[in-house]
Structures are given as structure tokens and as C-alpha cells.
Amino acid sequence: MSVTFAQGFSAAGVSAGISAVEGKKDLALVVNDGPLDVAAGVFTPNRFCAAPVQWSRKVVADGHLKAVILNSGGANACTGAAGYQQSVDTAEKVASLLGTEAQSIAVCSTGLIGELLPLDRVLAGAEAAFAALDDGEQAGADASHAIMTTDTKPKTVELEGTGYRIGGMVKGSGMIAPQLATMLCVITTDADVTPELAREALSAGTSVTFNRIDVDGCQSTNDTVLLLASGASGVKADPEEFKALVAKACASLARQIIGDGEGASHDIRITVTGAASEDAALACGRAVAASNLLKCAISGNDPNWGRIVSSLGTVPPDVAPYDAEQVTVDVNGVRICEHGGAGRDRSEVDMTPREVHIDIDLNAGDAEATVWTDDLTHEYVHINADYES
Amino acid sequence: MSVTFAQGFSAAGVSAGISAVEGKKDLALVVNDGPLDVAAGVFTPNRFCAAPVQWSRKVVADGHLKAVILNSGGANACTGAAGYQQSVDTAEKVASLLGTEAQSIAVCSTGLIGELLPLDRVLAGAEAAFAALDDGEQAGADASHAIMTTDTKPKTVELEGTGYRIGGMVKGSGMIAPQLATMLCVITTDADVTPELAREALSAGTSVTFNRIDVDGCQSTNDTVLLLASGASGVKADPEEFKALVAKACASLARQIIGDGEGASHDIRITVTGAASEDAALACGRAVAASNLLKCAISGNDPNWGRIVSSLGTVPPDVAPYDAEQVTVDVNGVRICEHGGAGRDRSEVDMTPREVHIDIDLNAGDAEATVWTDDLTHEYVHINADYES
Known part of the structure; x- marks a missing residue:
């Protein structure tokens, strides 16, 4: 289910040949089909933050996103101007497929630091993911698999609010430190919320969850948590309930990261x-x-x-x-x-x-x-x- | 050679039955035979500092020490008033053997946190060590063996100044963090120095050596570095040379800790x-x-x-x-x-x-x-x- 549990979202997870693991799903696309395109994001404070973090932080600043594209198999971190251009090219490709602007597309990458992505494969993968977009259970599951690296299992959450739903997925297993212990996370909701409420709920939720787990004290260059709201339920969420549910979703996903910490036995x-x-x-x-x-x-x-x-x-x-x-x-x-x-x-x-x-x-x-x-x-x-x- | 390399020092290392390892040397005694009894110390900033640290910090404050007794096989940390009394009793025992006051005796312990020492064995060991005191090479070597825990080898240093000598020993392999990465260290010199110069040289020397190594980021409750000066060479040390040599001794010992870091291959x-x-x-x-x-x-x-x-x-x-x-x-x-x-x-x-x-x-x-x-x-x-x- 994952991100497609909330109404108004379609997703896909495909194998684009980015990962070194033959045939592994390594590219996910999550699209907000509306009617709203409200979004909020929190990002790693690392000074060597990756190109996709620099891009996504910029485009989510206005409180709106239409879609997120995520890849495993490469972090596109410490890759300079060429790496940044790869994030821009990726966003532009998704935007053209969806008939919107690149400013509406967030980009997330995870994997080895310091190498450029195989951009042709990312762009071809974006086309394949676009073609596979679906709002069903399997599509959400595919997306949650596509973002895994050393994770041994996908990590998802589904919660019911009063008349609306929250879904989510996260990847993360190592390089998990308290500021911000996440790697990549996408939370979706069909509640009708303002960008301000989305931002407030995400900020408060992450501070007591993702910011309070620690696998190895090592902070990532790529940590990104995004909250997307479609408003498809038509229900205006009660702010307190909504904040509590977003925090609960973050807590569930954070707990799953700890449960899948690299090599952990306790x-x-x-x-x-x-x-x-x-x-x-x-x-x-x-x-x-x-x-x-x-x-x-x-x-x-x-x-x-x-x-x-x-x-x-x-x-x-x-x-x-x-x-x-x-x-x-x-x-x-x-x-x-x-x-x-x-x-x-x-x-x-x-x-x-x-x-x-x-x-x-x-x-x-x-x-x-x-x-x-x-x-x-x-x-x-x-x-x-x-x-x- | 270790601590007996400098003139005016005798030492011993004996097996007192404190360590869980049958027959391991586990108790060391280092005595400053004078004519001076100048000393300086630096200690762990850990708030759960061990009883011997609390005792030794107090007695070295006046810049004078006659002897140091050190044991492996138990840290006497987090042992409350009873643990503190063990350090006092140990100092009093050594003082009575040497015909001096307990305030002149530093105590150092290393090993498992949270358990009292087998005091009867420590006191009997003090007698055995006193009987074995010698200013020769073997006695210094024995002392450096007696303070080892997970160390795989003794760590010692010998340096020549202009007319005086510096010797030293250290134990440390794990629970080594930058503030203060040492566990237990005794440096001896036969130079004629004031308590002020001893303090200054030790503080400056540790800050760029023991405070700049890190095996596992874990700070000890028992870290202690002591510098003892006998003045037996009769040579007033040039302050700058002396500080440089103390720093060099600290650097050598710190480097040896890294070379013997727990499980390290690089x-x-x-x-x-x-x-x-x-x-x-x-x-x-x-x-x-x-x-x-x-x-x-x-x-x-x-x-x-x-x-x-x-x-x-x-x-x-x-x-x-x-x-x-x-x-x-x-x-x-x-x-x-x-x-x-x-x-x-x-x-x-x-x-x-x-x-x-x-x-x-x-x-x-x-x-x-x-x-x-x-x-x-x-x-x-x-x-x-x-x-x-």
C-alpha cells in the first residue's frame, strides 16, 4: 500500500539498471493527482548535502509539489555542478511526462557518495515508471522496494484519520544519525491541509521521531522527508489530529528503520x-x-x-x-x-x-x-x- | 625500562589476584625516591569519575606525590562511598609502608566499572609490591605489564633531555575518546622542576596528544595521567625543552595506544x-x-x-x-x-x-x-x- 493508501496518489517502482544489483527495482515515482498539490519537506543539515537535496529543498520551499522521483543505486552527492544538472534534468524529464514544470518535481537519490548517476538510465527509467503509474496496492509496494539499499525489507505505514488517510514509505538502515535519521521518506495524505499545516506537522513529527533514532551516529548527505497532500478525500483535517497522525506515521517508519538497522540483533x-x-x-x-x-x-x-x-x-x-x-x-x-x-x-x-x-x-x-x-x-x-x- | 629509566624512581609489578586472569600481574607501584617529590596530574572530565580519580585529583592538587599505586582487574568506578574508602585504605597502606602520609599517594584503577575491588588482595599486593621495589629495568617493565587490561603489549617511553631523563608507561586500548584518551599513564623524570612547570608541561603535552586520539569515542571513568619529578639528576630543566620532551613522551605513548587499539588492523x-x-x-x-x-x-x-x-x-x-x-x-x-x-x-x-x-x-x-x-x-x-x- 504505502504511499498509494491515501487517495489521489499514483506510484510506480521499476528496475532502471541504476543499481549494481542486476534486476533490482531502483527507481520510484510518486505522483500527487490532486486536486491539491500541497507539500512540505525536511532535509539533512549536512554541509556536503547531495545535489538532489539542494534541488528539492529549493522547489518545495513554496509549499507545493506535483511529484517525487527517487532512485537507489547512487546518491549523486559530492558531484558538483554536473551532479546538480543531473537532478535538474531528472526533474525536467518527469515534468515533461506529467505536463507540468520542473519546479513541481522533487528528486531524491540514495547510494554511494561521489559518483554521477547513469543519467540515460534514470531518464529512461522515469519513462518506464510514468508508464507504470497506478494508484493500487502493488504500485505503492513497488515504490517502497525501489528505494531500498542495504534495507532488508520495505518500510511502509498506513493510518486512518477522521475521513482521510495517511500513507508512507521510508528507506534507511545505515548512516542513520539523529539529525536527520531518515535517508529517504515520502508521506502522502488525502487530507485537505494548507502548506503551513503540512510544514508544521512534518517538522514537529520528525523532531520527535527521525531525529531521535541513531543506528551508527553517521549523518547522511541525502536525508529527505517529504509530505504530500492531495486533498482527494475532500476533508479538511483537524490540525491537532493531523499533526498527531503525521507524528505517528513518522514514529512508525523510524521504528522500522531501527528494526532493520544494519546487522542489528537488538x-x-x-x-x-x-x-x-x-x-x-x-x-x-x-x-x-x-x-x-x-x-x-x-x-x-x-x-x-x-x-x-x-x-x-x-x-x-x-x-x-x-x-x-x-x-x-x-x-x-x-x-x-x-x-x-x-x-x-x-x-x-x-x-x-x-x-x-x-x-x-x-x-x-x-x-x-x-x-x-x-x-x-x-x-x-x-x-x-x-x-x- | 619505562618509569625506572629516570633516576630516583623504583617500581614493581606483581600478581595480586585482582585480575580474573590467573597469574596476571595486576598491581604496580611507582615510588619517587627523591630528593624532590614534585607531581602533576590530569584526569577524566567524566561525571561518573571513579573513586581513585576523586582521591588522586585531590591529593595531587598541591603539586606533590611520593608514590602511585595502580591496579588492573577492576576500575572501582560507580562504587559510591565504599569504593572511595577502598582508595583511601589503599593509599594509607602504601603510605604506612613508605613511612609517609596517605595524602602523598595517588591511586589508579582500571577494569570493569561498578564493582568493588577485593581490598584484602589489593593491600596484600601492596606489601608484595613494596617488597619487590627496585630501580632496575625489569621492575619498570613489570609495572608496565601490571596495568594492562585488553592491551596486547606494554607501552613505554624513554627520552633523554640535557642532563636528565624522562620515562613513562601507559595502558589503554579501548574506551579511548579524545577527552582524555589515556586510561592510566605515569611519566617520571629526574629533572629538577617546579610543580608549576610540571603542571604546565603535562597539561600542554596531553592537550595535543592524549586529547587527540580516539579509538571508539567512549570516554573512560578512570583516565589519569601523572607526572612525577624526582630531581635526582640535579639538573634544573630548561622549561621549553622540558615541555617539548613531556609532549614528546605523551605523543609516543598516545601513538602506542592507537597502535594497540582494540581489534584494530589500521x-x-x-x-x-x-x-x-x-x-x-x-x-x-x-x-x-x-x-x-x-x-x-x-x-x-x-x-x-x-x-x-x-x-x-x-x-x-x-x-x-x-x-x-x-x-x-x-x-x-x-x-x-x-x-x-x-x-x-x-x-x-x-x-x-x-x-x-x-x-x-x-x-x-x-x-x-x-x-x-x-x-x-x-x-x-x-x-x-x-x-x-
Whole structure:
């Protein structure tokens, strides 16, 4: 279903020969058939952002998009003026097929950094995708497959609002850091919303979801999240409900990224409570989520709380005031660290579930935040030592 | 030789039964036999710093120490008041053996966080070490072995100044982050120096060495670097020469830590030039050194410059102003990234040497900085998934 779950959208996913994997679907097209063409986007803050990010950030700025074309098999990042021209050419091709202007077409790319795309294949693929456009379930599924790289499964979401729908797809498995942990994501809705509401909902939704997951602390050059609204349901969405649903869609997709993190054998939820502020809680959660040593311990089924508190200890006091001797840590419900020291025995913790819950109470206030990460495994190293090298 | 290379020092390394490894030397004693007892120390900024760090930071504050006792096999970190009392008891034991006060004895511990030490064994070990004290080569070597944990080899240094000597030992292999990447280090000298010069030389020396290496981005609770001066040479050191030599000793020991980084198959030197300031160069170097993706690529002998520039791209412009399109990257002398895009082909880079040189020119100024890191291997994960779990 994915992006075609919402009315007013057609999609396609085709094999264009861009990916090094023979026959893999590697080009997706998502078209907003209207009546509205409202859109919003958030993008990587990376200073080496890719050509398609530079292009898409510009064209979505006015709050409108007619379509998005996405490819795997090449990031078109660090490719200079020639790379930028490839994004422009791609947008122009899609625009001519749809009878609109290039300014209405967003472009997303993912794959190896530093190489130009095989543009002829992208343009031929755009024609094939255009010919395959359909608003059915299979078309949405095809699109969600076409954006996968090291992902082992497609990641999609479908939600029902009051009289309208939200659908979405995301790709992402490695190079996932909290700002902005996504790679590529397209969320569609048939609700009738203004560009302002779309922007507000997407910004708020990503800040507590995609910005709070961390597979490997590595920020991508290509991260893009787009929200497209067709208005095809004819229903004006209640702003609060709509924002809540967009956040829920983002949360579902972010959780699926963690569930498919490169080589991961455990999904780790880190919740920090008792913080002086949400920012303090978030800083502590992110510090713990970034610890390679902890992530290795978890992969070895070791609830090593020493590696949790030593990570907490790196957060400056002005960012997160707390007293080390008041901190408690529970892993999977067992309080193995109390008053900043040893609590119940680590052997009491059941580490067999894939999901591991780390609950940290700073006992320094009422604010809290949750971040997600993955464990660090042999398989992660294997994937990233050998990826298209 | 290690710490006994300088005159006026005796040392010992004994097996006290603290380590889980049967028969491993796990307790070291370094005594300053004078005539001076000048000392300086730098310590981890971690807020969960260990009991021995709390003790040693206090007693070295006056610029004088008579001896240092160090143990592997347990960090005595996050052990509360009971742990602190263990450090006090240990210092008092050594003081009584040497006929001095506990305030003259520094204590260092390394090993698993969160467990108390077997104090009876530590105290009995102190007696054995005291009995074994010697100023010869073997005694220094024994001490350098006794502080090893996941280290695969002892790390020592010996340098000659104008009429005086500097010796040193360090342990450290994992949980090595730039602030302060050391674990435990003792540097000795027979130069006649003031506490002020000792402090200044140690602070300056560590800032450009131990603070610029990064094995895994994980900061320890126990990091301690101590400098002890006996004055036994009778030579008043020239301040500039002395500072330069202490920095050289720190650099040698820091380089040895990188050479023995957990599971490492490549030692990676990252030099950032053309920066607007040294801080800017350092921030860029550290960002690259912290990239798990790059470190995996290097372990796979892949000079993946996309992962270098995507890490550079995370450094905020106010910290390091540069134009992405002016950045060049050389790996082992081959310019594989030019104008922020692809340069010469990656296949031209010879990745067979253990040492990998990454030279980044920001073309934004005249400042530079060098940081060292290791690659990220299967073996690192293996060591840290299974470490005393």
C-alpha cells in the first residue's frame, strides 16, 4: 500500500539498471493527482548535502509539489555542478511526462557518495515508471522496494484519520544519525491541509521521531522527508489530529528503520526520565545511544550499566544537571544501577528479547525523552567494510 | 625500562589476584625516591569519575606525590562511598609502608566499572609490591605489564633531555575518546622542576596528544595521567625543552595506544590543514575520526572519501568555516577528492600499510591539527561483546 493508501496518489517502482544489483527495482515515482498539490519537506543539515537535496529543498520551499522521483543505486552527492544538472534534468524529464514544470518535481537519490548517476538510465527509467503509474496496492509496494539499499525489507505505514488517510514509505538502515535519521521518506495524505499545516506537522513529527533514532551516529548527505497532500478525500483535517497522525506515521517508519538497522540483533529503546528539561533528557539519551562499547555489550547480551553511566557522564552539567549518585538505570525492568552504583545483579536481566529497554532516571526534574538505537554487531562491520568498495 | 629509566624512581609489578586472569600481574607501584617529590596530574572530565580519580585529583592538587599505586582487574568506578574508602585504605597502606602520609599517594584503577575491588588482595599486593621495589629495568617493565587490561603489549617511553631523563608507561586500548584518551599513564623524570612547570608541561603535552586520539569515542571513568619529578639528576630543566620532551613522551605513548587499539588492523592519522583556526581543524579531524562508517571502510581497505566528507559536513559552519566545494582529501598521498567531489580513482590508493594517512585541506585558512584513530573491525566487536560479561 504505502504511499498509494491515501487517495489521489499514483506510484510506480521499476528496475532502471541504476543499481549494481542486476534486476533490482531502483527507481520510484510518486505522483500527487490532486486536486491539491500541497507539500512540505525536511532535509539533512549536512554541509556536503547531495545535489538532489539542494534541488528539492529549493522547489518545495513554496509549499507545493506535483511529484517525487527517487532512485537507489547512487546518491549523486559530492558531484558538483554536473551532479546538480543531473537532478535538474531528472526533474525536467518527469515534468515533461506529467505536463507540468520542473519546479513541481522533487528528486531524491540514495547510494554511494561521489559518483554521477547513469543519467540515460534514470531518464529512461522515469519513462518506464510514468508508464507504470497506478494508484493500487502493488504500485505503492513497488515504490517502497525501489528505494531500498542495504534495507532488508520495505518500510511502509498506513493510518486512518477522521475521513482521510495517511500513507508512507521510508528507506534507511545505515548512516542513520539523529539529525536527520531518515535517508529517504515520502508521506502522502488525502487530507485537505494548507502548506503551513503540512510544514508544521512534518517538522514537529520528525523532531520527535527521525531525529531521535541513531543506528551508527553517521549523518547522511541525502536525508529527505517529504509530505504530500492531495486533498482527494475532500476533508479538511483537524490540525491537532493531523499533526498527531503525521507524528505517528513518522514514529512508525523510524521504528522500522531501527528494526532493520544494519546487522542489528537488538533494537534498543533508551528512555531518560527525571531530567531538568527535555533537551537535557535528549542529550543524555543520545550520549548513551552513541556508545559503541554499550552497543557491543548489548550485542553480546551483556546489560553493561557501567558503559551506560560512563556515557551519561560525558554530558556537560550545564546541558543536563544531575547528581551522579542519584541516577538509576533499569534494563528490561531490572534496576541494575542504583544511586549511581551497582544495584541488582546483571544476571537477573533477560536479554533474549530483540527489544531492549534501558530506563534511566536522573532524579533531577520532570522532563523526559526517548531515543532508539541498535546494537553493534560483527554483521554491521561486515556490511560496511564491504559495501560497494 | 619505562618509569625506572629516570633516576630516583623504583617500581614493581606483581600478581595480586585482582585480575580474573590467573597469574596476571595486576598491581604496580611507582615510588619517587627523591630528593624532590614534585607531581602533576590530569584526569577524566567524566561525571561518573571513579573513586581513585576523586582521591588522586585531590591529593595531587598541591603539586606533590611520593608514590602511585595502580591496579588492573577492576576500575572501582560507580562504587559510591565504599569504593572511595577502598582508595583511601589503599593509599594509607602504601603510605604506612613508605613511612609517609596517605595524602602523598595517588591511586589508579582500571577494569570493569561498578564493582568493588577485593581490598584484602589489593593491600596484600601492596606489601608484595613494596617488597619487590627496585630501580632496575625489569621492575619498570613489570609495572608496565601490571596495568594492562585488553592491551596486547606494554607501552613505554624513554627520552633523554640535557642532563636528565624522562620515562613513562601507559595502558589503554579501548574506551579511548579524545577527552582524555589515556586510561592510566605515569611519566617520571629526574629533572629538577617546579610543580608549576610540571603542571604546565603535562597539561600542554596531553592537550595535543592524549586529547587527540580516539579509538571508539567512549570516554573512560578512570583516565589519569601523572607526572612525577624526582630531581635526582640535579639538573634544573630548561622549561621549553622540558615541555617539548613531556609532549614528546605523551605523543609516543598516545601513538602506542592507537597502535594497540582494540581489534584494530589500521592506525589512521587524520591531518586537517587550511583551517580558519586550530579549533576548527581539530573539530573536523575529530568528526572524521568518530565515523563508524569510515572506520569500517578502512578495515575493508576501502578509502571511502564519501564517508570522510559526510563526516566533515556535520561540523557546524560557525565552528569550522569552509566551502564544501574547496575541500580536498588525500588518502595515502592520492588526491581522491578534489573541489568537494571525486578526484583520482580510489583504486590508485595503496591500502596495504597498517598506517593510513588522511590529509584534508579545507582551503579556508592556515591552521592545522592532527588526530589519530583506529579502524573498526570484527575483532573490536568481538572483544567488547564478550569483555568480562
